[in-house]
Amino acid sequence: CGVFGAFSPKMEPVLEDVYLGLFALQHRGQESAGVSWIENGIARSIKGMGLVHNAIPQGIASSITAHAAIGHVRYSTCGDSILQNAQPLTINYAKGAVAIAHNGNITNSDGIMKYLENRGAIFQSTSDTEVILHLMAHQSHKMPLDALMDALRRIKGAFSLVVLLKDKLIAARDPWGFRPLVMGRRGETIYFASETCALDIVGAQLIRDIEPGEVVVVDQSGGLSSLRIQTKPSKGFLCSFEFVYFARPDSVIDGISVYQARKNLGRFLAKRCPAKAHLVAGMPDSGTVAALGYSEESGSPFEMAIVRNRYVGRTFIQPTQRVREAGVRVKLNPNRLAIQGKEIVIVDDSIVRGTTASRVVSLIRSSGASKVHLRIASPPVRFPCYYGIDTPSSEELAAARFDLDELSRQIGADSLGYIDVKDLVQAIGFPEERLCTACFDGRYMEDDVNGIDL
Ligand code: 5GP
Ligand code: SF4
Ligand code: MG
Structure with a gap:
């Protein structure tokens, strides 16, 4: 899959940037695509099956202004290829709106799903990503960012995520850093993307890769902070197949040119x-x-x-x-x-x-x-x-x-x-x-x- 996120301190047509970013990430998934943003405190999305231009009407994406938006192109590794499983996934729970887009595969999602279902959770999709939202909702006494950090500490496997909260855009990479995830900037706008080729398309400069186990938070004013999923530093365990096949040759992953x-x-x-x-x-x-x-x-x-x-x-x-x-x-x-x-x-x-x-x-x-x-x-x-x-x-x-x-x-x-x-x-x-x-x-x-x- 491919993920993309954009944050601007100004109200702007950021969905248009996300649309372009997804276009550059199309090689990472062609089954479905979607964009999400938050409007008046409610998470909204446009999702559809197929390629980006089939799934998302560009005219609509261009007409919406927001501070932040995220997007996803899907290639299913678990869960069926159906619209219910298209991402970003969104919830509006006790602590507000959340939208999430995930690249990777959570290896302990079945166990977590059973655990939560036994306690009354009702899953809307068969996608492993939904467990993150449920884990957050389960911690509704916590602030959303804390609930997210808590959820990320419980899941295992591979995840490069972009998450949208009411007043924050977040990018998180699992402690192994299986899947790539980068951060870029154009003027005051901050971008997160699966690959650098998606920064190029919006004219953003690469700032750096998100580190394995790192969570980067962009707050309302555009300020950046960095949190850690685990306390012990991780060496990383980057997927070699990204270089063999998955990534586009014009991308650079963790400092290494895919082309080279x-x-x-x-x-x-x-x-x-x-x-x-x-x-x-x-x-x-x-x-x-x-x-x-x-x-x-x-x-x-x-x-x-x-x-x-x-x-x-x-x-x-x-x-x-x-x-x-x-x-x-x-x-x-x-x-x-x-x-x-x-x-x-x-x-x-x-x-x-x-x-x-x-x-x-x-x-x-x-x-x-x-x-x-x-x-x-x-x-x-x-x-x-x-x-x-x-x-x-x-x-x-x-x-x-x-x-x-x-x-x-x-x-x-x-x-x-x-x-x-x-x-x-x-x-x-x-x-x-x-x-x-x-x-x-x-x-x-x-x-x-x-x-x-x-
Ligand atoms: P095969 O025909 O042997 O089943 O698949 C090999 C072809 O599929 C290769 O040409 C390769 O480019 C592509 N391929 C290899 N691994 C993957 C994968 O994980 N996903 C997708 N979409 N294509 C792959
Ligand atoms: Fe999966 Fe192979 Fe990549 Fe490891 S190297 S993450 S097993 S595709
Ligand atoms: Mg091939």
């Missing part, structure tokens, strides 16, 4: 799995930057062997297998003249179920390539993610089901090569102990049991 990291992944791939080839191509668009790195390192030229229909969204997002397969067919077309008679290296960022890879390899082969070498710019994905990326269970993961040779055969490639976890860590350039690689090596954050201590 992705290009490095391609370079490491060329070193670890060289192939004699006439040309290197990227699987559009997710493999393009790594393919550039592969090409630079190997000396084989980069060519557009496959052309993508740019009006088709990311195929993976579609919920059913049937739609997913049709999605690949309408999305990609081989560039026959570039391919015929050539030995080709095709680079993609990752293999999940293997659908994309098989399809593209057979497309390239049927367009006359003499050899197709598939290269993957990340280690084999063998384990599910519990922190906000929708990787399926191990039984569905191609690399968990087959060994390398068998997978290569299944996909129909002449050869298949991956980088390893060491390469991944080095390519990103982040200390190993501060980087989550659990979907590749099964090393989950040990503290993160699905328990509950309320």
Whole structure:
């Protein structure tokens, strides 16, 4: 998912900024989108299914003035893809209005939900995010910010949040910092966003990343303060898959350029799995930057062997297998003249179920390539993610089901090569102990049991 928030000391059409910010974050979720603001003490929102421009009428967003607003684009990791689960979620409870937008996945939400339901809570959605609102409402003797801090100390897993209260805009990042979250400024307006590319679109300068375990509060006058979720400092456990696939290449996460990291992944791939080839191509668009790195390192030229229909969204997002397969067919077309008679290296960022890879390899082969070498710019994905990326269970993961040779055969490639976890860590350039690689090596954050201590 993607989150965005804007605060201005003046009444302004800040929803317009949020709309633009969500536009830049569209790659982080295409299922639904929404904006929320507070008007006369009541939390209001506009939400809808699909892409930002389908979900939110721009004219309405532009016509509303407010001090602050938040927004969300959704990609479901838990909970159904329905309007009820679209975010931001809002409540108007004893202590006033709250709107919340969440990127990540709360790993102990089932336990908290059961606990609160036994005490009379009625959940409106099947989204894990709603537990935060209920935990707040459960502490209605406290001021909203204190109730929020209390809630954040009880939840586990991954959360990068923006929260709107009557007189405050808040950004919070879980103690591991799984998902990115940045803060920016344009004039007196403060912005929070999942990625820096969303600051660029509103002309804001990056101030800094929200730190793991940090809660940044913007008060009514635009003053900033910083709180901590936990007392002991956290090293962080940033999601490496953000660099592999999820984030946009023009974003910078915790000081690291996604573009540079992705290009490095391609370079490491060329070193670890060289192939004699006439040309290197990227699987559009997710493999393009790594393919550039592969090409630079190997000396084989980069060519557009496959052309993508740019009006088709990311195929993976579609919920059913049937739609997913049709999605690949309408999305990609081989560039026959570039391919015929050539030995080709095709680079993609990752293999999940293997659908994309098989399809593209057979497309390239049927367009006359003499050899197709598939290269993957990340280690084999063998384990599910519990922190906000929708990787399926191990039984569905191609690399968990087959060994390398068998997978290569299944996909129909002449050869298949991956980088390893060491390469991944080095390519990103982040200390190993501060980087989550659990979907590749099964090393989950040990503290993160699905328990509950309320
Ligand atoms: P597959 O076809 O193997 O199931 O999926 C692999 C393709 O989906 C790759 O081209 C990659 O770009 C993309 N992909 C990998 N992981 C994810 C993910 O977590 N979410 C989405 N939306 N796409 C993914
Ligand atoms: Fe990212 Fe993989 Fe860790 Fe999930 S398990 S947070 S996708 S690195
Ligand atoms: Mg892809």
